[in-house]
Amino acid sequence: MNITISKPKSKKYFKPGYALKLLLPIFCFLVIQTGAQEYQAGAFKFTIPKQEGVSVNINHEQSQSGILLLTCRFTTTGSFKNEINIKWSSPLRDISGIWTTNANEARFMHAGLKVQANLASQAPVLAMYNDAGQNRLTIALSDAFHKTVLSAGINEDSSVLNCSAGIELTGEERNKKSYQVTLMFNDRDERYEEALHRVAAWWAAMPEYHPAVIPPAAKQPLYSTWYSYHQNFDEPMLLKECVEARKLGYTGIIVDDGWQTANHSGGYGFTGDWKPERLVHMADFVKKVHSAGMKCLLWYSVPFMGYHAEAYNRFENKILYKSDRQSAAILDPRYPEVRKFIVDRYVQALRSWKLDGFKLDFIDSFTNQSGDPPVAGKEADYQSVYAGVDALMSEIKNTLTTIKPDILIEFRQSYTGPAMRKYGNMFRAGDCAAAALTNRIRIADIRLLAGETAVHSDMLTWNYEDGAAVAALQFLNVIFSVPQLSVRLKDIPASHLNMIRFYTRYWLKNKDVLVNGKFRAYGPEMNYPVLSSEKGNKLIAAVYNDQSKPLLLNKPLVDIINGKTTNGVLVKLMTDRSYRAEIFDCEGKKIRVSRLKAGSGIWKLNIPPSGIACLW
Structure with a gap:
């Protein structure tokens, strides 16, 4: 570099x-x-x-x-x-x-x-x-x-x-x-x-x-196994989820941590070798996922070499530091042997298993250690860790895209800066299980600097005993990003399934406005109480707090999302524009039709919690 x-x-x-x-x-x-x-x-x-x-x-x-x-x-x-x-x-x-x-x-x-x-x-x-x-x-x-x-x-x-x-x-x-x-x-x-x-x-x-090319599949909703299963899953479980998720409009599955080990005690002690101990017949599994109409992405913790990995001794003298808390060492990317080992694992997986993408995790662990890194040995071709990381990530991206130009590569916040845009095509909000507000803040933060790079939510999960309107808040808080879902679809109540179906269909229908439009994130110091996006003649706005200022309706087509647990949203009409408003609840049931007349000033649209009003 x-x-x-x-x-x-x-x-x-x-x-x-x-x-x-x-x-x-x-x-x-x-x-x-x-x-x-x-x-x-x-x-x-x-x-x-x-x-x-x-x-x-x-x-x-x-x-x-x-x-x-x-x-x-x-x-x-x-x-x-x-x-x-x-x-x-x-x-x-x-x-x-x-x-x-x-x-x-x-x-x-x-x-x-x-x-x-x-x-x-x-x-x-x-x-x-x-x-x-x-x-x-x-x-x-x-x-x-x-x-x-x-x-x-x-x-x-x-x-x-x-x-x-x-x-x-x-x-x-x-x-x-x-x-x-x-x-x-x-x-x-x-x-x-x-x-x-x-x-x-x-x-x-x-x-x-220079940013990586963004394939269309990078902006399609995905199912993730992380919150729904963690490290406890088998092939039949995941294939059933693929079938159900595809019915709802999800086009891929991210198989997260656990596929590489039969151990489910947590930690990362068994990372590094990347042999499919849990999903033993990985190529056959991926083929079945494809038959269900879904793409398949696998999780990898890029820098980790677990203490129990077969390759640990080989690289014991080519590590940046050890993390006993994670039961793993952090490999040193300044060594070409280390970079080749990592890249070869991904190439082998791509070619042998016909994967569609990679969830590359913990890249920030290369650079977040306190103090100076160890002095690189004679075999290293870089002295700077940053130069080594750049070389590694460039080699990963260039090698994988040579084999499969539309390969999906996901990174997690906080490694979502300008340098990372050249290595990957999907940026995901940092982990925040069942925290709708945090997820909203994080997707908005990423979008403000991401350009055309696909911005994904953290995986959506919630308590299955909550009402559908409360569960819907998880979805609505990230509706201006690509949703990733992580609930057990056969275990959630029917009302939750209706909500997912309704808002996923809405998202797919309005994706171009939601994720490609002119994005506005109002009030960063107040955790973005209003988000909006507009493109062409349509505006979509979501209100997450009770307002002190009404939404200005300035487009022929306007969708207003009530992303809160209280009823109603304040709107202000232009003097020359009237609307017909159809109001839906979070399960997609039309509950009323209203008319808003030009010049009538400020209205309180009676949108139910987690509901939506479609105006034209």
């Missing part, structure tokens, strides 16, 4: 037609040899702290569309220290929230915010917005490979926003003579979702992050 991260030649992310202010291009070039240097660029004051033996060439330009790109090229006569720092400040004006890819970070404005990212975890971006959801300042780094830290804090004396970017260089990067990084600054007055879309497009235009 070339560790010099440069800004792309493409200027597609500049859109002068959207310009809110007309600024002539500003070009500034300076060389810093000693001491910290401060300089001004528009509203930003930058500082590069002193680093002995390092010179910094800085080139920044501001387009007519108002986006500032600052490129820093660091050159050294020796070796770099661990970290490069860039600091800046700007006036804190009309900012009430800060969005990052880490939903565990508070999203209201507070004294000190920090997001850490690398190629296998999160993404280096901060989006600051006001209470109307308008962008006030979005910042992104071109380097999404190395460990980076973006931080923002309030200077209490001056109400100035103090920010910094730290990039940690490891392995061979420290010995390079130069390193280059570009920062994007966008203070355009536009929706924060649009600002993040520009960041995603900026990254996607860079050769080092």
Whole structure:
């Protein structure tokens, strides 16, 4: 991997037609040899702290569309220290929230915010917005490979926003003579979702992050065995689920952890060999899945070599660290032998079993260990773990797509950043069993930066004794993503099955609007109480909290989902538009028809909990 991260030649992310202010291009070039240097660029004051033996060439330009790109090229006569720092400040004006890819970070404005990212975890971006959801300042780094830290804090004396970017260089990067990084600054007055879309497009235009092709099957609903069976299943059980799921509109099954071992005590002690001990006749099983009209994907924990695996001793000296809690070691991808072993296992499975895809798990375990990794031995062809992971994932993707161009490759949050888009075509929300709100937050977070990459929900499960309207909340909270279902279809009540059938059919009918339309995620600091998507002449909106502001009906066709346990949704009509509204409950029963007249102001549509209104 070339560790010099440069800004792309493409200027597609500049859109002068959207310009809110007309600024002539500003070009500034300076060389810093000693001491910290401060300089001004528009509203930003930058500082590069002193680093002995390092010179910094800085080139920044501001387009007519108002986006500032600052490129820093660091050159050294020796070796770099661990970290490069860039600091800046700007006036804190009309900012009430800060969005990052880490939903565990508070999203209201507070004294000190920090997001850490690398190629296998999160993404280096901060989006600051006001209470109307308008962008006030979005910042992104071109380097999404190395460990980076973006931080923002309030200077209490001056109400100035103090920010910094730290990039940690490891392995061979420290010995390079130069390193280059570009920062994007966008203070355009536009929706924060649009600002993040520009960041995603900026990254996607860079050769080092060029996204993988998305096959149509990546945006089809799937059945997963994880929550419904964990490691306790057999072939007849799964084939019955395939038959039932296909009737409901699901087109594939992900066979999760457990297929590779007859042990079901939990942990990952039996990973690494990847021999089908539970589904012994795997090729025959996959053939039967295909006969049921379903695709078959298998789960693999990419970095794990279980303590009980036959291959453990072979790689005992080529590991990054051990995890006794997981009963497994983390393989070291800097060694070509390790990469070849992993890739060969997948190639063998694809060719021998005729798989349709892979659920590749725990990739973030390569890079989340504390402290420095062990020094790579002579057999390693990389010193940097990030470079090794990039090589491994590139080899997996390139090899598998050569054999089967439409292979499905799923990754799980938080390894859903720009680098990961080039290796896989499906991003799934992180595990959050039966947590509808959390699932909603996570699919929305991924969608805001995913571009065309398919965004999947975490697997849907719930308590079978709940009413259908409560169970439906699991589905409705993720309706703007591709649903993955994980309940035992023969065990759930008939009302639950009716609900799944109704909303899966609705999703399939409206998929293009739901997952390919213009996506809006209102109120990140309030956990996205309203989500919507529009395409062509149709708007679909889901309301998850009782409202203080009505939905504006501004399309000829509007579907309104009541994704909460209380009755009714507030809507506001345009002065020139009337609607006929058909109201359905969560099982698909039409319960009333209403008429909304133009110019009649705000209405409370009497939509039942987990129900939907279809307006035209």
